Amino acid sequence: MDTIIRGGIVVTPSGRSASDIGIRDGRISHVIDRDSTTIELDAATVLDARGAFVLPGAIDAHVHFATTSPGAEPGFVDDFLRGTRAAIHGGVTTVGQMSFTDTGSLRAAVEADHAQARALSTIDYVLHPGTYAVAAEAISELAGLAEEGYRTLKLVTLALDEDSTHFAEAVARAGEHGMLTLLHCEDGALIEHATSELMSDGRSDLRFYPESRPVVTESAAVDRAIALCELTGSPIYIVHLSSARALEAVRAAKGRGLPVFAETRPIYLYLTDRVHAEPDGGRFIGMPPLRRDEDVRALWEGLADGSIDTVASDHAPWSLAAKIDPALTVETARKGMAELDTFLPLLYSEGVRTGRLSLERLVAVSAENPARLLGLYPQKGALQVGSDADIVVLDPADERTIRAAELESAADYSVYEGWTATGWPRLVLSRGEVVLARDGSSCTITAAPGRGRWLPAGERREPV
Ligand SMILES: [Zn+2]
Structure with missing residues (x-):
């Protein structure tokens, strides 16, 4: 030994x-x-x-590392080296990178990410081929990708109405090839309307951001995602679920025996939309936005009772300057924040120590369930022989104050600074x-x- x-x-x-x-x-x-x-x-x-x-080390099914050279516009600040070091700091031993295509080809996207991950990743990783608009090329690549061991497809319902035929077809084909479709659920048309109303009312400032994407813009998309699951028979996994209303829809779908799974994200468990009134409140902007106390309560209950299967970070790290650039509006806001460094400590602190989550359930939602859903169990997510x-x-008993300067992520701020x-x-x-x-x-x-x-x-x- x-x-x-x-x-x-x-x-x-x-x-x-x-x-x-x-x-x-x-x-x-x-x-x-x-x-x-x-x-x-x-x-x-x-x-x-x-x-x-x-x-078991946490398995964070949902991260965004920067794998291409930065262009003129600011981008995510962690590559596979900084990002996986931040993961280790937070007790995460496997990450799932969203490998988004910018050419329409899913294969090109995973190959680009592989090139960097092979050189830089400090821990084991999964790549989720992903796309906004669904090109015919992407659909034709699914069978081959599934064969090679890619068993997830990431889609964003914001793009659903751009090409609804290809979108539904992708979900159907993914299911046929044994893939789990990871769905970002927000309704593009509703958000576009709410955003343009804010812009024309002179309420473009970032503090109005939550009003550009109210709960109904999430629940409408979740309802449609569940309908897609029911229609096609393909399993779906809803990423970063944020509201009580969307959770109710998931609970009902599970109750009807549909293969619907759900993930939530640290910010929806620890923060509410009140923080947007703070100075530089733009640093809290995520997609979907922060919600209310009753949503936070419902999500903890959903985690505890099995309606929510996993917690993932959605680590999407920006520099503070890029995040709170005064030129940004509700329309151009940069979404996401660094989360990995504090992943398990905050889930333990805010969940287990407060009595909202048993330690056993923490292990389920942070390690075993993501491993099961991603097809990694029991190689990962288990403490078994083998x-x-x-x-x-x-x-x-280890108590520490969170200081961004001491964290591994290249993001120069934490939404939990001083916690x-x-x-x-x-x-x-x-x-x-x-x-x-x-x-x-x-x-x-x-x-x-x-x-x-x-x-x-x-x-x-x-x-x-
Ligand atoms: Zn994400």
Whole structure:
């Protein structure tokens, strides 16, 4: 055996146990319950997990890293190196990159991202071929991509009315090829109307942004996405669900037995639209926008009761200057923010410590369910003999103040600046290699660029 993680409490969606974990050749070789055995594992490296929880590394199904050289306009500031270092900092050991095409070809998009990820990624990764307008070429590529292990397709319903025939056809074909369609659900026509009303009323300032995309613009798109699922029989996964009303639609669809899955995102769990009144409130702009207290409450309940299957970061990092540029309007706002560095600590702090989410459920929504839905389970998202040793040793008593200057992302601000989070990774392992070690105030990330591997998808499984 190469490594033992000794003395911790191992947590899975079905419970917890006082167990030691043995690792050989990057995989878990032993899980030994200390209460039911006297076997003492021995290895060259013994890692101390006393007083800590041992969790499967988080699988963040939804990130946006910049993989092409920046043009004249500002863009996302993290590439696969900075982005995956931020992931490790936040306890994430697998990322799913949205590989958007700008030529219409999905294959060109994943190949461009592969080129950078192969050289720079510090952890294992999945690429989701994605497109706005759906070109015939994209549809014709699906069979080949599925064959090679791409089992997801990312579409954006904002583009649905641009070419509704191709859009529906893509969802249908994706399902036939065993792919899960990841859908960004907002209605383009409704948003266009609300936005142009704001612009002509002289309310173009970023603080009015939430009014340009009210809840109905999300729920209308979610209703249509569910209809597409019902019509085609293809499974869908709704990304970054933000409102109680959209959640109700998902819950009802699941109740009817439809293969509809849902993800939510940190900002919708921790923030409300009130922050837009703050100075430089533009830094909180995401797509969809922040909602109300009752939505936040509903999303936590949905996570706890299984209506929402996963939490993903939607890490979309900008510089602060680009984000709050005074020339921006509700029409041209730059959407998204850095989230990876604080991913597990905030979910633990705001979810588990407040009693809104059990620790077992945190493991389900952050690791096991994304692994199941992406066809990675039980290689990833599990602490079983044979699983990759992607492991977080989380110290539940470690309290820290979030300072963007200390984070790995190249974004120079955090929407959580000054917040206190309790529960940080003491150790992060990727395929058995210690890639993060924290000791007091020093946090050392040692993962080499390019060590991350692409993960072809296997069989998709039902979430727990
Ligand atoms: Zn996104």
